[in-house]
Amino acid sequence: MPKEFKVEIDGRGLRVAIVSARFNEVITRQLTTGAVETLERHGVKDEDISVAWVPGAFELPVVAKAFAESGQYDAVICLGAVIRGETDHYQMVANQAAGGVGAVGRETGVPTIFGVLTTENMDQALNRSGGKSGHLGNAAAVTAIETALLIRSIKAS
Numbered sequence: 001m002p003k004e005f006k007v008e009i010d011g012r013g014l015r016v017a018i019v020s021a022r023f024n025e026v027i028t029r030q031l032t033t034g035a036v037e038t039l040e041r042h043g044v045k046d047e048d049i050s051v052a053w054v055p056g057a058f059e060l061p062v063v064a065k066a067f068a069e070s071g072q073y074d075a076v077i078c079l080g081a082v083i084r085g086e087t088d089h090y091q092m093v094a095n096q097a098a099g100g101v102g103a104v105g106r107e108t109g110v111p112t113i114f115g116v117l118t119t120e121n122m123d124q125a126l127n128r129s130g131g132k133s134g135h136l137g138n139a140a141a142v143t144a145i146e147t148a149l150l151i152r153s154i155k156a157s
């Protein structure tokens, strides 16, 4: 029988940092509020959640890395909204954010969650931040708890 690592989504005792981008703030406020509410609903204490705002999604990785390297957090959640415009700036910001957030997790060993919407337009972003297509902030919070607990359980085995 293989040994299976499986965790319940129970955030009690976890410390979580959230880095949110101000760009497209109408969306990222929603993502941030949803993430905080979801963490607390799953038992993370209010005083164990830190939130830092950065100008745009491009700045998420460097601040996420500071949180991850501080040794004070079990997971870091990065939240942003990159909405396609007229130029390829969109593509560059989206790629840098995704690659950078992924690298922080791999380099530090602290789960660093990619809660960045990349959409064609504002309507799609609204739908995915609490509208008819779900809530990426809530999903990112659950992912943070699950991944942090999984790593903890692997280390303890």
Ligand code: INI
Pocket: 021, 023, 024, 055, 056, 057, 058, 059, 080, 081, 082, 083, 084, 085, 089, 090, 093
């Ligand atoms: N930042 C975003 O978070 N979303 C965007 O859609 C966006 N666009 O399209 O330009 C964006 N640009 C700003 C970028 O993240 C940096 O803050 C800026 O380039 C300074 O480094």
